[in-house]
Amino acid sequence: MKLFKQLTIVFLICMAGEVVAAYLPFPFPAAVAALLIMLGLFISGVLKPQSVQDVAEYLLANMAFLFVPSGVAILDEYASIQGSVVQLLIIMVVSLIITFTVTAYTVTGVIKLMERGKKEERA
Numbered sequence: 374m375k376l377f378k379q380l381t382i383v384f385l386i387c388m389a390g391e392v393v394a395a396y397l398p399f400p401f402p403a404a405v406a407a408l409l410i411m412l413g414l415f416i417s418g419v420l421k422p423q424s425v426q427d428v429a430e431y432l433l434a435n436m437a438f439l440f441v442p443s444g445v446a447i448l449d450e451y452a453s454i455q456g457s458v459v460q461l462l463i464i465m466v467v468s469l470i471i472t473f474t475v476t477a478y479t480v481t482g483v484i485k486l487m488e489r490g491k492k493e494e495r496a
Contacts, residue, residue: 379428382420386411 390407397406414420432439447454454461 376428376431379425382425383428386414 387403387407389410390405391403393406393410394401394403411420411425415422
């Protein structure tokens with residue numbers, strides 16, 4: 374029953390994200406809207422992270438399974454992208470390198486900020 378309650382909370386937040394995205398005057402991903410809503414609920418204290426922790430851990434542990442439909446859809450469309458495979462691979466590799474680089478710099482910056490904060494607390 375606990376998992377059902379947590380899953381219901383997550384689904385309701387996802388539905389709220391869909392509603393927000395539908396009423397915005399510009400295209401906006403509903404999933405991002407739902408994440409922002411959940412972040413707002415966490416920050417405001419209305420929702421505690423522990424109240425969705427079990428279902429979040431379950432979804433993270435089974436994330437690979439959630440990509441199966443997307444992979445099948447890509448295979449269904451292979452005939453239409455067959456002539457662009459090289460270009461798509463180049464785009465994916467360049468995107469991967471950019472993402473890794475930005476992530477590395479972000480993590481380095483956050484670590485430096487955290488170390489600076491610890492030094493200021495000690496002083």
